[in-house]
Each structure stands twice: as C-alpha cells, then as structure tokens.
Amino acid sequence: MRTPTFLLICLVIAAVVFTGSLAVGNDYVFFAGYVVLQYVVLSTAWNILGGYCGYVNFGTAAFFALGAYSTVAIYKLTTGDDSYSISIPIPVLMLVGGAVSGVVGFGMGYLTLRLRGAFFSIATLALAVVLETLVVNWDYVGGSRGAYVIRPEEIALIGNYIRYLFLIMMLLAVAAITVARLIEHSRLGYGFATIRDDELAAEACGVPTLRLKLIATTISGALMGMAGAPFPYYISYLQPDSTFALDYAVNSIAMPLIGGTTSWVGPLIGTLLLGSLQQIATVTISSAVNLLLVGCLLVAFVIVAPNGIIGLVHTYLQRKPEEFVGRRRVDADAPEAVP
Amino acid sequence: MIFSFDLLINAVISGILIGGFYAAVTSGVSLAFGILDIVNIAHPAFIILGSYVAYIVNATFGLDPILTAIVAIPPFYVLGAGIYQVYYVSFEKRGQESLRGLAFFFGLLFITEVSLVLYFGVDYRYVDAAYIGPTWHLADVDVPLRILVPCIVSLLMIAVLQLILTRTFIGRAIMAVAQDQLALRLMAVDPVRIKRIAFGISIATASLAGAFLIIIQPVEPSVGREYIGRVFAICVLGGMGSLPGTVIAAMLIGIVESLTSTFYGPSWAPAVSFGFLLLTLAVRPAGLLGR
Amino acid sequence: MNGAMNSAMANTDLLQVDNLGKRFGGFVALENISLSVAAGERLGLIGPNGSGKSTLVNCICGTLRNEQGAVRFNGRQLDGLASHQRTRLGLARSFQLPRPFVSMSLIDNIRIPLLYTVAARGTGRSAQDIDTRCADLLHEVGLEEKARHLPRDLTQVEMRKLELARAMASEPKLLIADEAMAGLTHSEIEEILALLVRLNEQGVTIVLIEHIMRAVMSFSRRLVVLVSGRKIADGQPDDVMRDPEVERAYLG
Numbered sequence: 072m073r074t075p076t077f078l079l080i081c082l083v084i085a086a087v088v089f090t091g092s093l094a095v096g097n098d099y100v101f102f103a104g105y106v107v108l109q110y111v112v113l114s115t116a117w118n119i120l121g122g123y124c125g126y127v128n129f130g131t132a133a134f135f136a137l138g139a140y141s142t143v144a145i146y147k148l149t150t151g152d153d154s155y156s157i158s159i160p161i162p163v164l165m166l167v168g169g170a171v172s173g174v175v176g177f178g179m180g181y182l183t184l185r186l187r188g189a190f191f192s193i194a195t196l197a198l199a200v201v202l203e204t205l206v207v208n209w210d211y212v213g214g215s216r217g218a219y220v221i222r223p224e225e226i227a228l229i230g231n232y233i234r235y236l237f238l239i240m241m242l243l244a245v246a247a248i249t250v251a252r253l254i255e256h257s258r259l260g261y262g263f264a265t266i267r268d269d270e271l272a273a274e275a276c277g278v279p280t281l282r283l284k285l286i287a288t289t290i291s292g293a294l295m296g297m298a299g300a301p302f303p304y305y306i307s308y309l310q311p312d313s314t315f316a317l318d319y320a321v322n323s324i325a326m327p328l329i330g331g332t333t334s335w336v337g338p339l340i341g342t343l344l345l346g347s348l349q350q351i352a353t354v355t356i357s358s359a360v361n362l363l364l365v366g367c368l369l370v371a372f373v374i375v376a377p378n379g380i381i382g383l384v385h386t387y388l389q390r391k392p393e394e395f396v397g398r399r400r401v402d403a404d405a406p407e408a409v410p
Numbered sequence: 411m412i413f414s415f416d417l418l419i420n421a422v423i424s425g426i427l428i429g430g431f432y433a434a435v436t437s438g439v440s441l442a443f444g445i446l447d448i449v450n451i452a453h454p455a456f457i458i459l460g461s462y463v464a465y466i467v468n469a470t471f472g473l474d475p476i477l478t479a480i481v482a483i484p485p486f487y488v489l490g491a492g493i494y495q496v497y498y499v500s501f502e503k504r505g506q507e508s509l510r511g512l513a514f515f516f517g518l519l520f521i522t523e524v525s526l527v528l529y530f531g532v533d534y535r536y537v538d539a540a541y542i543g544p545t546w547h548l549a550d551v552d553v554p555l556r557i558l559v560p561c562i563v564s565l566l567m568i569a570v571l572q573l574i575l576t577r578t579f580i581g582r583a584i585m586a587v588a589q590d591q592l593a594l595r596l597m598a599v600d601p602v603r604i605k606r607i608a609f610g611i612s613i614a615t616a617s618l619a620g621a622f623l624i625i626i627q628p629v630e631p632s633v634g635r636e637y638i639g640r641v642f643a644i645c646v647l648g649g650m651g652s653l654p655g656t657v658i659a660a661m662l663i664g665i666v667e668s669l670t671s672t673f674y675g676p677s678w679a680p681a682v683s684f685g686f687l688l689l690t691l692a693v694r695p696a697g698l699l700g701r
Numbered sequence: 702m703n704g705a706m707n708s709a710m711a712n713t714d715l716l717q718v719d720n721l722g723k724r725f726g727g728f729v730a731l732e733n734i735s736l737s738v739a740a741g742e743r744l745g746l747i748g749p750n751g752s753g754k755s756t757l758v759n760c761i762c763g764t765l766r767n768e769q770g771a772v773r774f775n776g777r778q779l780d781g782l783a784s785h786q787r788t789r790l791g792l793a794r795s796f797q798l799p800r801p802f803v804s805m806s807l808i809d810n811i812r813i814p815l816l817y818t819v820a821a822r823g824t825g826r827s828a829q830d831i832d833t834r835c836a837d838l839l840h841e842v843g844l845e846e847k848a849r850h851l852p853r854d855l856t857q858v859e860m861r862k863l864e865l866a867r868a869m870a871s872e873p874k875l876l877i878a879d880e881a882m883a884g885l886t887h888s889e890i891e892e893i894l895a896l897l898v899r900l901n902e903q904g905v906t907i908v909l910i911e912h913i914m915r916a917v918m919s920f921s922r923r924l925v926v927l928v929s930g931r932k933i934a935d936g937q938p939d940d941v942m943r944d945p946e947v948e949r950a951y952l953g
Contacts, residue, residue, distance in 0.1 A: 204681035274784035277818030366520030
C-alpha cells in the first residue's frame with residue numbers, strides 16, 4: 072500500500088473516531104482518549120529506536136517533559152499580566168517541543184551511541200534525572216512548585232477545548248504511525264534492522280551505523296517531545312515529579328513489547344490494549360494496581376511471548392514465527408530516507 | 411553561599427561515610443553488571459525490599475536491622491539465583507538480553523516497588539537501634555553514628571566479598587566466567603551454575619544494603635529510584651567490576667554530592683551522580699569492542 | 702620482499718599495510734606487520750591459531766583500531782575511517798564465525814550491502830535490479846532455493862556460503878575471506894575455491910585466510926605466514942613452505 076493511501080485511510084478512521092466520540096455526548100471520552108493517543112505516539116516513537124534498532128531508551132519521560140516544559144516556557148514568555156498575551160497555537164508549540172527534544176536526542180546520542188547498548192540505556196536514565204533536577208531548580212518554569220497553564224474554555228467550531236486537544240493528539244498519532252511505517256518500508260528500515268541484529272556485520276556491509284542510530288534517536292526524541300507539548304494545556308497544572316515519572320518509561324516500553332516490536336502495528340495494538348486496561352484499572356481499583364499490571368504484563372510477555380501479540384497471531388495462524396514480518400521489496404517509489 | 415572550613419570538613423567526612431554505604435549498595439551491581447554483564451536495573455528495588463524486611467523484623471521483634479539482614483541473606487540469595495535462572499532460560503540462552511533482558515529487569519523493578527506500595531503504603535518507615543540517635547563530636551567534626559556504623563559494616567562486607575572473589579574457587583570461577591566460558595567448561599565447571607551463584611550473591615548484598623539504608627534514612631518504596639543512576643554511575647566510574655574501584659568511586663561521588671548539597675542546596679544533589687555518569691560515558695574510550 | 706621490489710610494486714598495490722601494531726592491554730597481538738597486496742593478486746595468509754590473522758583483518762577493515770602503523774587502500778589512508786566507509790571504498794570481508802542478520806531472509810541479507818554500499822557509490826539501481834542481483838548472488842553460491850528462509854534454517858556450510866555471498870554483494874575490489882572453508886567437505890571446498898577463482902578472474906583481489914593447506918597452496922600465488930603476531934615469511938608458496946622457520950612454526 073502506498074503511503075498516501077495509508078495516510079488517507081488513517082485520516083478517515085480518525086475522522087470516524089472523532090465524530091463517534093462527539094456522539095457519545097460525554098467529554099470524559101476525550102480526556103481518557105487523549106491519554107491513550109498520547110501513548111500511541113510515545114510507544115511508536117520509542118519503538119523506532121527500541122524495536123527497530125534494538126537500543127532501549129529509559130528516558131521517555133525526559134523527552135516528553137522537554138516538550139511540555141518548552142510549552143510552559145513559551146506560555147510564560149507570551150502571557151504577561153492581562154495587558155498582553157499572545158496565544159501560540161498548539162501545532163506551533165508541538166513543532167518547538169519536537170525541535171527541542173530532537174536536538175537533545177541528537178546530542179545525547181552523539182555522546183553515548185558509540186558505546187554498547189547497555190551504556191546507552193543507562194545514560195538515558197541519567198538524562199531523565201539530570202533534566203528533572205534542572206527543571207526543579209529553574210524557577211521560571213515553576214521549579215518544584217509546578218507551573219500553571221490556563222486552558223482556554225472553548226475553541227471555535229469544535230466546542231470544548233479538550234476536544235481540540237484530542238483531535239490534535241489524534242493527528243499526531245496518525246503522523247507517528249505513518250512515519251514509523253514509512254521507515255519500515257524504506258532502506259532506513261533495513262538499516263535499522265541490521266543494527267538490531269548485528270552491528271559489526273552491519274558496518275562490514277557498509278551500513279553507517281552511528282549515523283542511522285542518531286537519526287533514530289532524533290526522530291524518536293522529536294516525536295516524544297511533540298507528544299509532550301500540548302500536555303500542560305491538558306493537565307493545567309504541571310508538576311516535575313509527575314511529568315518526569317518513570318511511569319512514562321515503563322508504559323512506552325511495555326506497550327511495544329506487548330504488541331510486538333517489529334512493526335508499527337505492534338505499539339498501536341499494545342497501546343490500545345494496555346492503555347484501555349489501565350484506564351479501567353485506574354477508575355475501578357487504583358493507580359498503583361495499574362502500574363503493577365503493566366509490570367506483570369511486561370515481564371510475562373517478555374518471557375513467554377517475546378514477539379508480542381503480533382508474534383502470537385503469527386504462531387496461531389501457523390506461519391513461521393518469524394521475528395520480522397515478511398519483509399517486502401523496497402518500495403520503488405518510496406523516498407530515500409537516508410542520504 | 412557561606413564558606414566555612416567547618417562546613418567543608420563536615421561535608422567531606424559526611425561524603426566519605428555515605429560513600430562507604432554507596433559502595434555496599436553498588437557492590438551487587440558491580441558483580442552483576444561489571445563482572446557478569448547483566449544489566450540489573452532492578453537492584454535498587456531489591457535493596458528497598460531489604461529495607462522493608464529489616465523494618466518488619468525490627469518493628470515486630472525489635473531485632474537489630476543489620477542482624478536481620480544477615481539472617482535474610484539466604485532467602486535473598488535464593489531469590490537472586492531464581493531470578494537468574496529465569497533470566498538465563500528466557501534471554502541469555504536465546505541471545506535476547508539486550509532488549510528483552512533489560513525490559514525484564516525494568517518490569518521487575520516496577521513489580522517490586524508497586525507491591526511494596528500496595529502492602530506497606532507510601533508512608534516513610536524507619537528502624538530503631540542503639541546507634542541511630544547519637545552523634546560523635548570529634549573536634550569540629552560531627553559524625554552521626556547512624557551513618558558511621560553502616561559505613562563500617564559496608565566496608566567489612568566489601569572486604570569479605572573481595573576475599574571470596576579472589577581467594578575461593580567459586581570466587582575465581584566467577585571472575586573467570588566473565589572472560590572465558592570455554593575454559594571453564596573444559597575444567598568441567600558449568601558457567602551457568604557459576605553465574606547463578608554470582609547473581610545470588612549479588613542479590614544477597616541487597617539484603618545488607620537495604621538494612622544500611624533504612625538505618626541511615628527513612629524509607630518508602632520509591633526511594634530506590636534515586637539509586638538507579640547512582641549505582642551505575644559508581645559501577646562505571648569504578649571500572650566495572652573492580653570492588654576496590656567501586657569503593658573509591660563511591661566515596662568520590664559521596665563527597666561531591668555532599669559538597670553540592672551543602673553549598674548549593676539539596677535539590678541539586680540528584681544531578682551529581684547522574685551528571686558524573688553522563689560525563690564518564692561521554693569521555694570514556696569509545697568503540698563497540700572497547701571495554 | 703626487499704625495497705626495490707616494494708617500490709616497483711607500489712603503483713599497483715591495492716592494499717598496503719605498514720608497520721601495523723595492535724595491543725590488548727599488555728598483550729601484543731600484532732607487531733610490525735608490513736605487507737602489500739597487488740591488484741588482482743591471490744594472497745594466502747596462514748598461521749597457527751592465535752597468531753593474529755583475524756586481528757589483522759579486523760584492523761585492516763576498521764573493526765579494531767590499531768595503535769601503530771598505517772593501512773592504505775587504493776592509495777588512500779584508512780586511518781580514522783569507520784568500517785562502513787572502508788567497505789564503501791571496496792574493501793570487503795567475510796567473518797570467521799558467520800554473522801548473518803538473523804531476523805531477515807537470505808535474500809534480504811544479501812540486499813543490505815547492495816542498498817548501503819553499492820548504492821552509496823551512486824550507481825542508482827532500481828528495486829527490480831536489486832532483486833535480480835540478490836537472486837544472482839544467491840545462485841552463485843547455490844542458495845537460491847532458500848532465498849526466503851531465515852538464517853537459522855541453514856546448515857553450517859550454507860551459513861558460510863551466505864557469509865561469502867554477502868561479502869561479494871558489496872562489489873568489492875578486495876575481498877578477505879576469513880576461514881571460509883572450515884568444516885567443509887572435499888567437494889564443498891572445491892566449490893568455494895572455484896567461486897573465489899571465478900571472482901578473481903572477474904578482477905577481485907582475494908586474500909584467503911585458511912588452515913586447509915591444500916586449498917591455500919592451490920589457490921594462492923603468494924603466501925604470507927603469521928606467527929605470534931609477527932610476519933615470518935612472505936613469498937612464493939613453495940618457497941615459503943620450505944622455509945625452516947615456517948616448518949618450525951607448524952611442526953616444532
């Protein structure tokens with residue numbers, strides 16, 4: 072399927088989902104849905120570096136928070152007292168958040184991607200804490216007290232502002248999935264897979280592994296930052312310890328591993344399943360049980376079903392339980408994603 | 411920032427003492443990651459588990475936490491051996507340890523932490539012992555016993571570990587398994603068994619480290635998270651698997667953290683070890699084969 | 702080789718290794734290795750286990766960094782160039798222990814060098830061409846029937862063939878075959894040898910690292926012997942084998 076067709080189908084589905092949610096008549100659908108869509112972006116982004124290249128990023132929260140705090144900084148800059156206030160549209164904030172996170176992702180990758188995967192992963196942990204400490208000590212964005220961002224009540228044509236946020240996040244989710252799929256089907260996707268399988272052999276075949284890893288880290292980080300940019304508007308009160316929580320990491324890792332890491336479909340399935348489960352658990356039991364659930368499912372799947380739900384489906388359909396869903400030819404008209 | 415010599419000396423001493431404790435905390439990771447190449451990021455969670463074990467026994471029976479921890483060593487060892495067995499069968503054997511092995515330990519971290527939250531709640535817990543209250547005043551230096559005692563016992567523990575690694579057959583086999591599994595096999599020693607023993611020892615140290623922790627400060631489940639970066643920073647700085655190196659690195663980080671906290675405020679302290687880690691990794695000799 | 706011959710060969714030397722040295726901590730793996738390979742040559746590299754043959758290959762190809770000495774390929778200094786850059790210049794190698802990409806089919810394994818090395822040289826091939834080329838390469842090593850299989854379905858022998866085919870896919874000027882024939886049967890060895898000879902006739906310079914003396918002797922036009930990280934002989938195969946030092950290394 073050509074990319075433009077895929078994109079069209081996704082947008083149609085998105086339109087259907089949005090209209091359907093409007094029809095429900097209860098805005099809670101949008102609140103809950105926003106979180107799930109946010110995780111679609113985060114887990115798809117994580118998977119580009121983790122599933123495709125095999126480098127585990129524990130610092131999802133760091134990149135997410137960079138996007139969120141970029142928004143806060145811009146908000147503070149553009150909202151003085153009532154005498155002046157410029158409202159920067161969310162898509163612009165997303166681009167800024169994405170740019171900031173992308174740059175940091177690149178920088179961190181440059182420092183640590185020459186080393187073994189394990190060191191990279193540990194470094195990502197470190198990054199999250201260093202960033203959190205910086206934010207906590209930066210009073211401009213509220214420091215440890217947190218930051219308030221006033222969410223507008225309504226927006227033209229759509230009504231309640233939360234619907235607008237939901238719509239934006241849905242579009243971002245579509246974009247993320249499209250990017251992931253595009254990568255998969257391009258030469259870049261092959262390159263990423265060789266990095267995951269055997270970096271030494273990849274280099275011997277002419278694959279510029281460091282460059283590709285940097286590309287993956289940058290795209291992954293940028294997407295996470297874009298997911299974080301609208302968050303202050305969603306939550307209205309942004310606190311460092313919840314924004315930088317390790318919970319983002321465990322979710323963005325569990326969802327692709329449960330769904331299946333080898334294709335864009337995996338993170339989507341994993342997020343929809345796990346995300347919905349979590350929403351139910353949080354409402355019916357408690358949010359602590361929520362995390363326990365994620366942890367247990369993660370461990371269970373990783374031991375018993377290493378290829379995730381995609382893998383289980385394949386085994387059930389009695390195809391070979393290949394790691395990589397039957398690779399197709401490089402799409403002749405797909406743009407060369409790598410110089 | 412008021413600079414006074416008193417403050418400086420106290421900060422440094424404090425750092426050294428805490429460093430001793432940090433070394434004990436890291437010793438398990440030095441063993442697992444430095445020597446066996448197992449990235450057990452759940453280690454801090456097991457330490458917290460050790461803290462809670464010490465807490466329960468202390469609260470119920472009034473038993474000294476360190477003694478409790480020593481008694482708890484066998485069960486922690488068994489836990490470690492069991493975890494390694496699962497890790498080996500599911501990941502090492504299949505060659506999947508980089509992605510899925512890491513995710514496995516990450517999951518364990520969460521399961522352990524959240525289970526503790528569900529069982530004990532998020533209140534801070536602490537223990538009672540004779541040496542927790544008093545502070546020695548030596549000249550201008552204040553030495554709180556609740557930090558001194560764990561520090562001393564930590565260093566003792568590390569000394570014992572080092573003796574085991576260098577003087578006993580099992581210990582040397584552990585050092586060897588990191589380098590040449592084939593040679594071990596030729597000597598009719600099962601590398602998997604050796605690694606299982608080593609990992610068991612690694613988790614056993616968590617029992618003691620946990621007791622030390624709850625002596626030094628009150629504990630609640632998420633306290634472990636601060637230590638994730640800290641232990642890996644110390645392990646890497648200390649040269650990966652060298653226990654003496656771990657002690658030096660631990661004290662270094664302890665001192666820098668203490669100085670930062672004293673002169674710049676405690677809110678900057680978490681960034682110290684993590685910053686160190688990033689710095690070390692960035693400056694460290696590069697290369698995929700370099701180790 | 703003496704100085705006069707060296708300068709005479711200098712112009713046609715494809716690969717030049719000058720005083721290469723490599724240590725691992727205190728252990729000296731390679732010391733003062735100098736050798737040249739002329740374009741179109743068939744060079745054999747032999748030596749006891751642990752003599753440093755694979756280390757030398759790793760240094761030449763950029764997998765390891767040598768502390769001393771220099772490597773020149775096609776007149777160009779390789780110092781500081783990453784492994785993939787060297788491959789793109791035309792230097793290819795197969796690994797002693799095969800390292801296939803386990804999550805991809807055989808044909809996709811072959812595709813990688815075509816996508817990343819050949820394409821990088823700017824020869825703009827269509828997807829169709831690439832597919833055909835992959836199939837051809839698999840056919841040359843007799844693996845076309847298993848094109849869609851995963852490496853784990855292969856026998857040891859087939860893995861070695863895949864390893865060679867993948868190295869060939871990058872269209873190298875010089876191919877280093879690192880113990881590609883270990884464990885093969887007589888006829889399989891003949892197959893691989895014929896393949897390498899064919900390649901050489903097409904203009905690819907070949908360095909053959911082997912333990913199987915029969916193969917090395919019949920294939921090589923020149924023989925280099927490495928013992929304990931030092932080069933102890935370099936010349937015509939028959940002369941080299943009669944060299945007393947070489948005899949001692951293998952028999953004494």
